[in-house]
Amino acid sequence: MFTDIEGSTELVRRLGGRYLELLELHRSVVRGAIGQYGGVEHGTEGDSFFVSFPQVDAALSAAGDHPA
Numbered sequence: 344m345f346t347d348i349e350g351s352t353e354l355v356r357r358l359g360g361r362y363l364e365l366l367e368l369h370r371s372v373v374r375g376a377i378g379q380y381g382g383v384e385h386g387t388e389g390d391s392f393f394v395s396f397p398q399v400d401a402a403l404s405a406a407g408d409h410p411a
Contacts, residue, residue, distance in 0.1 A: 344382070344402045346373060348390040366390060372409075380405040 348354070348369065355362045373392055377384055380401040382394045396402040 344392070344394045344396065344406060346390075346392040346394075346406075351390050376405040376408040379408065 348366075351362075354365075358365065369390065370387070374384065376382075377392075377394050380396060382396045382401065382405055384392060384394050386393045394402075394405075396405065
């Protein structure tokens with residue numbers, strides 16, 4: 344699974360220093376979903392993740408997961 348925040352350049356411009364705080368929250372949420380569904384994080388760059396999962400349904404579940 345590859346992830347990327349769409350429009351992140353615009354978000355950086357609009358949010359300024361707050362963007363980094365929100366990026367850390369984003370990373371925490373994504374890493375929680377990766378762990379919950381048995382994924383392995385292979386790398387990150389900027390706001391993106393490269394992750395593999397043992398099964399396709401686990402990747403789909405992780406991608407659709409969101410905090411309550």
